[in-house]
Amino acid sequence: MERIEIRAPGWLVKLPPREREAIIVDAMNLTAKRKTIQLKHQIKEAEEQIKRLETKYNMTYEEFQKKIAPHMEDFETHRDDTEWEMWLDVVREAKTLLSALEGQQ
Secondary structure, X not given: OOOOOOOOOHHHHOOOHHHHHXXXXXXHHHXXXXXHHHXXXXXXXXXXXHHHHHHXXXXXXXXXXXXXXXXXXXXXXXXXXXXXXXXXXXXXXXXXXXXXXXXXX
C-alpha cells in the first residue's frame, strides 16, 4: 500500500489511530463499491447508445469510419460520428477504471 496525505475533519483526527484507520478504510471500500456500480451503469448506457448507432447505420464504428466518415456532408451524420466516438471513449475509460477498482476489492 502507498501512503497518502489527506486533510481530515477534526473529529476524525481526534480518534485513536486504529479507529481512524478503520473508518478511512471502510469509507474507501464503500466509495469503491459505489463507483463500481456507477461505472457499470455508464458502460451499460454507452453500449446501448453504441448499439443504437450500429443499428442505425447497420455497421460498426470502424466500418462507419471507412465507408461513411470520409464522405460526410450532412450535420446529422457528423453529429452521429462525434457521438459514437464519445460513447466508445466512455466505454474504454469506464472499463479501465472498473478494472482497476475490481482488482482492489
